[in-house]
Amino acid sequence: MLAIVVSRADEASVHIGEQLLDIADWTETVDDSRPDADGGGTVYRTDGAQLREFEGRHLELEDVAEAFEEPSLLVFASKHAGETDELLTAHHTGNFGEAEYGGESGRFARAAPNAHRTVVHALAAHAPESYDVGMECTHHGPTEVGVPSMFVEVGSAEPQWRDPAAARAVAEAILDCRGVPADAPAEDGHRRQVVGFGGGHYVPRFERVVRETDWAVGHIGADWCLDALDDFASDHQYEAVVERAFAASGAEYGLVTGDHPELVDTVESLGYRVVDERFLRETTGVPLEFVDAAESAVEPVSEGLRFGEAARDADEWRVVSLPEELLAEATGIDGDAVRSWVEANTLAFGTEQQGTVVTGPVVLDATTDRAAMVDALADVLRKRYDSVERDGDELRAREQRFDPGLADTLGIPEGPKYGQLSAGQSVEVDGRVIDPETVHSERIRCFTL
Structure with missing residues (x-):
């Protein structure tokens, strides 16, 4: 079941929630077992999904899955703030370094790589014409949700947060995740999921992977996240944080952008495989x-x-x-x-x-x-070649070639006449007509099979 979290403290979230309620048929019940501020009160249910409202900000809502009945995937309907104009985006949550915006330092919520891939494609399908669709690195809390989760957002400022078309696009993309597993199917014990490292905050390389291959991406540590990890972690902590990023992504593969030799060594020492974009494309x-x-x-x-x-x-x-x-x-x-x-x-x-x-x-x-x-x-x-024939374990290729030695014995001067004869044309020399086959010799190449 898809759990949808709407925050009353988030203007965009409220508008996305309104659109969600408008585009599907919901039944309403009242949950008196929880405070209204913590997801109690009115509960909305539709086929494959449940929506609850919370008073607090999304990034401060720890263990929020407890409010829902047996969720398999949880989506935070949220706003995005930044210098990116009209943007619909999705990302996972956690902190590679110190926790400045919710959650715990060096820890991650369980990602939903396969569902995240679905929602990125869905955002692209539903986005209003003026909106870009993108992905972000892992950059804030919560880090304890209870089930695989992700943020799906409309941004990047008040005009977009209040835009009904943008809110509706996000709402439709969220509902497209109903019934979608959080993780890619297991294949001989492996999954097509990677942890991403390096690059900028808006991770275009990892977005290409999601859009153009059949691989999914879990947590992403952009360059600034890796700097925060360096500042936060001792050698032992560094390894532990990297291990948590893989575990929380359900991944065995790491895609590293840029020059990070220490990180590559750490990933490989933990038993995971570092691959490049070519690997992901070739194996699609x-x-x-x-x-x-x-x-x-x-x-x-x-x-x-x-x-x-x-x-x-x-x-x-x-x-x-x-x-x-x-x-x-x-x-x-x-x-x-x-x-x-x-x-x-x-x-x-x-x-x-x-x-x-x-x-x-x-x-x-x-x-x-x-x-x-x-x-x-x-x-x-x-x-x-003029002929190619197989003879047992040998292939024989024959060709007739212009032979300068034969031409010389006939007194043919080097120059244009050589070119004519080589091209199969007859020439005249001192009143004599020289046919091309006169100055061609057979060449045979044998290839052992």
């Missing part, structure tokens, strides 16, 4: 179990592993090496054609030069054999 849609297996069998994504179009359906598979000389020759002739075939017909493959050049090995499914790969490379060779 690919089962994490297969990602792990392919990285072990070929190489890590960071070193060049790339996934083919069929990787999302990987079942039975095997690793196959490629004929190095044949692959190199085909790549030199038409590297794009080689890459396109491999991407369309393999599950995964090794590369170099930032993923642009296929090197192998490749991972094939049960329906594709190595011979098909060899045939594809042979087809690329035919763009340059």
